[in-house]
Amino acid sequence: MAPSHALRCCKRALNWIPVLFINLVVGWSYYAYVVELCVYTIPNNPERISYLVLFHIFFTMFIWSYWKTIWSKPESPSKAFCLPRAEKELFEREERAETQQEILKKVAKNLPVYTRTAGGAVRYCDHCQVIKPDRCHHCSTCEMCVLKMDHHCPWVNNCVGFSNYKYFVLFLTYAALYCVVICATVIQYFLKFWTKVLPDTHAKFHVLFLFFVAALFFVSVLSLLGYHLWLVGKNRTTIEAFRAPVFANGPDKNGFSLGFKRNAAEVFGDQGKYWMFPVSSNLGDGHSFVTRLVHIDPERANGILQQNGKSLADGKPDPCVHGNNIQHTADDSKENIEGGQKDSVKVENEQ
Numbered sequence: 077m078a079p080s081h082a083l084r085c086c087k088r089a090l091n092w093i094p095v096l097f098i099n100l101v102v103g104w105s106y107y108a109y110v111v112e113l114c115v116y117t118i119p120n121n122p123e124r125i126s127y128l129v130l131f132h133i134f135f136t137m138f139i140w141s142y143w144k145t146i147w148s149k150p151e152s153p154s155k156a157f158c159l160p161r162a163e164k165e166l167f168e169r170e171e172r173a174e175t176q177q178e179i180l181k182k183v184a185k186n187l188p189v190y191t192r193t194a195g196g197a198v199r200y201c202d203h204c205q206v207i208k209p210d211r212c213h214h215c216s217t218c219e220m221c222v223l224k225m226d227h228h229c230p231w232v233n234n235c236v237g238f239s240n241y242k243y244f245v246l247f248l249t250y251a252a253l254y255c256v257v258i259c260a261t262v263i264q265y266f267l268k269f270w271t272k273v274l275p276d277t278h279a280k281f282h283v284l285f286l287f288f289v290a291a292l293f294f295v296s297v298l299s300l301l302g303y304h305l306w307l308v309g310k311n312r313t314t315i316e317a318f319r320a321p322v323f324a325n326g327p328d329k330n331g332f333s334l335g336f337k338r339n340a341a342e343v344f345g346d347q348g349k350y351w352m353f354p355v356s357s358n359l360g361d362g363h364s365f366v367t368r369l370v371h372i373d374p375e376r377a378n379g380i381l382q383q384n385g386k387s388l389a390d391g392k393p394d395p396c397v398h399g400n401n402i403q404h405t406a407d408d409s410k411e412n413i414e415g416g417q418k419d420s421v422k423v424e425n426e427q
């Protein structure tokens with residue numbers, strides 16, 4: 077085995093340590109609650125059964141969303157974002173960065189790509205050899221471009237992005253609720269052991285620690301959950317919160333924000349019945365996103381509109397349809413986004 081390959085395998089194995097740690101803590105909390113608290117400490121059956129039912133509901137939801145966050149593969153850009161063969165050959169042969177940019181611009185014209193680098197260039201990943209869709213970033217840990225990348229999370233050993241962001245937010249929510257359920261039901265026995273109303277048994281150690289650990293985890297998870305709920309409301313990823321996406325008209329941290337209701341629907345879906353379950357219900361395809369302000373070449377806009385059987389004069393499409401260029405170009409300067417936010421779409425020459 078080559079040393080570099082062995083090193084990579086070692087690194088991959090080490091990446092699972094935080095996940096293993098979480099699993100061990102959760103496994104112990106399950107044992108401490110079910111066996112030490114419910115079986116050995118709680119004196120009557122009605123209380124024991126009601127605690128067990130409540131505990132298992134939140135335990136199941138927590139593990140389910142955690143599992144889905146870990147095992148949802150990050151999505152990479154589709155083949156449409158790779159350079160066509162002729163352009164790729166030209167791009168690889170070309171040494172001047174300006175000419176390479178011209179090639180990228182020509183290809184990007186036919187793609188729903190509206191964000192640029194800080195310097196105004198088309199965002200291109202040399203590693204994956206792909207034009208980066210809006211909100212897509214290259215993850216150096218996963219060694220791939222990840223759609224709507226939020227961050228690489230060591231606690232789930234996975235990239236959090238378009239494919240699993242809903243699961244990640246639910247994981248944080250249920251982790252917090254799991255801790256709340258434990259703290260709220262354990263506290264009376266915690267106090268009884270603490271004040272020595274109950275005798276010293278092996279359950280004492282587990283019950284005392286269970287309360288401390290749950291309270292500690294609750295505080296740390298709550299701040300992260302609060303931050304991500306704020307991001308959902310603003311339709312921002314963690315990366316975008318630190319570095320605003322750059323559009324043709326400059327950086328705009330609210331570039332993807334469409335009003336609270338619509339922003340939440342992008343992550344959780346538009347059917348409330350699926351919101352609380354870690355099942356796929358998010359909107360869009362991860363490649364294109366409705367933007368608040370888009371400057372676009374009128375010729376390109378006309379072409380796209382004609383493809384869709386509309387013209388700039390009469391175009392009034394549904395702004396909520398994702399993965400469709402038309403939403404970015406038509407309905408010039410009219411309020412068209414749910415939530416009452418002004419969606420001013422300017423049509424002018426892109427320099």
Ligand SMILES: [Zn+2]
Nearest residue numbers: 201204214221
């Ligand atoms: Zn990449």
Ligand SMILES: [Zn+2]
Nearest residue numbers: 215218228235
């Ligand atoms: Zn990653």
